[in-house]
Structures are given as C-alpha cells and as structure tokens.
Amino acid sequence: MKEYELVSGLETHVELSTKTKIFCSCSTEFGGEPNTHCCPICIGLPGTMPRLNKQVVNYAIKAGLATNCTINNIAKMDRKNYCYPDLSKAYQVSQYDKPLCSNGYIQLDSGKKIRILRIHIEEDAGKLVHERGDTFVDYNRGGVPLIEIVTEPDIRSIDEAIEYVEKLQLIMKSIGVSDCKMQEGSLRCDVNVSVKPKDVDTLGTRTEIKNMNSFTFMRQAMEYEFDRQVDLIESGEEVIQETRRFNTGTGETEGMRSKEDAHDYRYFREPDLVTIHTTDEEIEEIRATLPELPDSKKARYIADFGINETDAKILVKYRKVSEFFDAVAEKVNKPKTVSNFIISTIYRTLSTDDEREKFDIKVSSESMTELVKLIEDGKINNNLAKDTLEKMLQNGGKPTDYIDESQMGGVDEGELRAICEKVVLANPKAVEDIKGGKGAAIGALIGGVMKETKGKADAKAAQKIIREIIG
Ligand code: ADP
Ligand code: MG
Ligand code: ZN
Numbered sequence: 001m002k003e004y005e006l007v008s009g010l011e012t013h014v015e016l017s018t019k020t021k022i023f024c025s026c027s028t029e030f031g032g033e034p035n036t037h038c039c040p041i042c043i044g045l046p047g048t049m050p051r052l053n054k055q056v057v058n059y060a061i062k063a064g065l066a067t068n069c070t071i072n073n074i075a076k077m078d079r080k081n082y083c084y085p086d087l088s089k090a091y092q093v094s095q096y097d098k099p100l101c102s103n104g105y106i107q108l109d110s111g112k113k114i115r116i117l118r119i120h121i122e123e124d125a126g127k128l129v130h131e132r133g134d135t136f137v138d139y140n141r142g143g144v145p146l147i148e149i150v151t152e153p154d155i156r157s158i159d160e161a162i163e164y165v166e167k168l169q170l171i172m173k174s175i176g177v178s179d180c181k182m183q184e185g186s187l188r189c190d191v192n193v194s195v196k197p198k199d200v201d202t203l204g205t206r207t208e209i210k211n212m213n214s215f216t217f218m219r220q221a222m223e224y225e226f227d228r229q230v231d232l233i234e235s236g237e238e239v240i241q242e243t244r245r246f247n248t249g250t251g252e253t254e255g256m257r258s259k260e261d262a263h264d265y266r267y268f269r270e271p272d273l274v275t276i277h278t279t280d281e282e283i284e285e286i287r288a289t290l291p292e293l294p295d296s297k298k299a300r301y302i303a304d305f306g307i308n309e310t311d312a313k314i315l316v317k318y319r320k321v322s323e324f325f326d327a328v329a330e331k332v333n334k335p336k337t338v339s340n341f342i343i344s345t346i347y348r349t350l351s352t353d354d355e356r357e358k359f360d361i362k363v364s365s366e367s368m369t370e371l372v373k374l375i376e377d378g379k380i381n382n383n384l385a386k387d388t389l390e391k392m393l394q395n396g397g398k399p400t401d402y403i404d405e406s407q408m409g410g411v412d413e414g415e416l417r418a419i420c421e422k423v424v425l426a427n428p429k430a431v432e433d434i435k436g437g438k439g440a441a442i443g444a445l446i447g448g449v450m451k452e453t454k455g456k457a458d459a460k461a462a463q464k465i466i467r468e469i470i471g
Pocket of ligand 3: 024025026041
C-alpha cells in the first residue's frame, strides 16, 4: 500500500468578547433565557438597519496584527445568502472579497508556519435546540460578533492541526479579544481534510467537518476521516467534496450535504453598511495596545530566567498566571524560584484548567514577592517558604503573618559550614555508612543540622556542604 499523507486547512470561528452584538446593542452574554438577548435587528426583521460595532473592527484588527496579517485599509461587508431557521433573514452578513485582514501566519514550535489566508468579521447565527420531539430556535447568539480565521491547506498531521488551534486560542485569549471557550462554542473549527500519496504534490479532494468544539473530538474526527478517505482511494473509489458532521456517539463522520461553492451563496455587497476605512495611523494605534505575545514571552522566560521549556509553556498558558509571574519576576533576583512555587505549590491547589485560567488565589503578587525576597535575603529557607505559601494560599495574608522573628535570620554560608562540620564529627557512624555507599544515611546528618539551626538552614545547601566535608 502507498503511504498517504493528511492535508488540512482550518476555518476557525472565534466569538469576540465585545459587550454588545455586531449590529445592535443587545448583550452578547452566553446563556440566558432563550430569546431574551434579542431585538428586531438581531432576529432579522425586515426593514431594520444594522449599525457596525466599532469595537468588533478594532478587535478583528488586533487579532490580525497578532497573527502577522496585513490589515486592509478598505474592507466591506457582504451578504451570504442561505436558508436555514438559525438565521431568519436568510442571509448572514459576512465579508467576501474584501476581508479586514489577509496573509498572516502562526508559527508552530517546529518553526513551520501555518499561513493564514484571511480573517473576516461576521455575525453568528442563532441556535437550534432539539427538545421534546420538537425543534426550537434561540436567537440569543444571533448577531454575536465572530471572526473567522482561514488557513491555507498547510497542515500535514493531526498534531499540527491541534498545535495550531492551541496557539491560536492562546493568542486570542492573551490579546483579550475572546475567551475562546471551546465548550461554550466561543471557539469552533471547521476542519477540512484531504489525503494524498506522500510523494505527490497535488492535493486531493477535501471534505469539511463542521463545528468541532473539542480537541478530543477533533482528533477522533480527523483520524476517522483520514482512514475513510484512504480506504476509498485504495478501493478505487473517489472522495466526494462534501460537508460532514462528526457523530460523537459512534466516533464517525457522516455526510451532511454536498459542499456549496461560493456562487451558491450569491454573495453581494451589504447595501445597509458603508465601507470600512481604516487608516495606517489607526492600525498603528491598535498595534500599540498589543501585549507581549505568548511565544515571545515563553522565549524570554527561557532565555532570561533559565526556566525550562516545559515550565515556560505552563506559565504562558494562562494569561493571569503569566501576569502574576511577571509582576513578581520583575522585583526579585531569581524569577525561577517564583515559577517553581507557581508550578509546584500553587498549581497543586488549582487542579483544573478552568481554575488555573481564573487563577483566583488568596496570595497577591506583593505577598509572593515578599516571600521570595525573604528567601533571597537568607532570612528563611525554601521549606519554610513553601509551608508559609501553603498557609497563605489557604488563608490569605502576607508572609510575616505566619513567620515569627525567631524563625527568621537564617544561617549564612560560614555559619552553616561550621554547624555541618560539628554534625559530621558527632556522627561517625552515619559518615561511615555514606562512605560505604549508603547515600540515604545523609538524611540523619541533615536532620542534625536542622536541629542545630532550629529548621532555619537550607537543606540543599547543607547537603552540598556535608558532601564536600566528607569528600
Ligand atoms: P469554503 O469557504 O468554501 O469552505 P475555501 O476555498 O475558502 O472554501 O477553503 C476552505 C478551507 O479549506 C481552507 O482553510 C483551505 O485551507 C482548506 N482546503 C482547501 N483545499 C484543501 C485540500 N485539498 N485539503 C485540505 N484542506 C483544503
Ligand atoms: Mg468552509
Ligand atoms: Zn439585537
């Protein structure tokens, strides 16, 4: 059998976190009683006039800049005609041939760039709810602003597809244009998949799997679709260009409808909205509001602070975590201590993704800074700091609420050495054991040092010195 390769391009819909909808002043808040966040404009009554929300344009431009796109000075809105009850006016206002942003990319960790063809703005449709043997329509989501980010078919594996979406999600969250919650549908992917023999350049016929809203399902759907298409080709049949849905029950993709071509939508200019003009000056103003992006942050943590790749990745994964880290890191000598505390002690109290995302902890960055400074000034050791941090995480407050004067003061290097020498002399049996290969016996000596220093010594430093003394 020939070796086949997967080819994929993604169309990702991201709901923008503006307060109000794209063409009216209704709330964009998720949920709510059905049809309560609605008005004549967003349920599409004839004769109503849309007014474009400026913040939508600004957020889309921000998204474009953060993904290396060119921002087009002139853009316009178009009507995409289709008939389905989730959109009662029978057209979606979107952008066709003049999108706001084009020609960007997102770079994967391998260095490979996944090119972004375009980013355009559009309105979301309502939601069909199938219940009690009936179908109901909830228009709360109708008119919520979306950006659609379309890639070139540059993706060559499921892992690349997932990494691309993870990066996109992180970028959008960190620039604050969306919360990108897949489970709430504020980030959804249409996954286009085709296969081709590895040694051939021409792309095969693709299918489009609609509305993937979890990484697990996306992976399953792509695996299934790849196998299905390879089987078809191997048995001499053809892949039909069509839209498919993923059945989460069976783990299979199913045909929904044959794929529409652009001309089926009979796109034409939205006559009720004016051209969107954006000056270079306005673009630069928006660029100036961009925060440091996750990948450059990660690179900085690795290069400047000596933090390893895995840890740096976990720190930048959640916006609030990296903000907390940054606030402490800039005030202490060794930011690595802070990252260790976050990843070990703090993350232990925040076990889910959601909790880490919210990062609702009782320790302020000021208290954390104080704690790390106490270590750096040699006033407390790591163990005491860890215990204190645990107490602060439970009950709030600052380090000195938990550490009393008598525990502070620490042990300086010379003093520690003297105590170690004393303990080594007093415990010949343990020394003998260590020399005889029983490494664990060092525990007894460190215990002795801790006793002498009332727990103030740094165990690691003591161990190092004891090893030097024993030789
Ligand atoms: P439409 O908007 O009608 O779905 P586009 O031509 O804009 O169609 O392409 C949609 C997506 O399909 C793009 O992300 C593109 O990268 C992807 N795509 C195009 N051709 C292929 C292919 N042969 N295999 C996989 N993906 C493809
Ligand atoms: Mg499509
Ligand atoms: Zn409305």
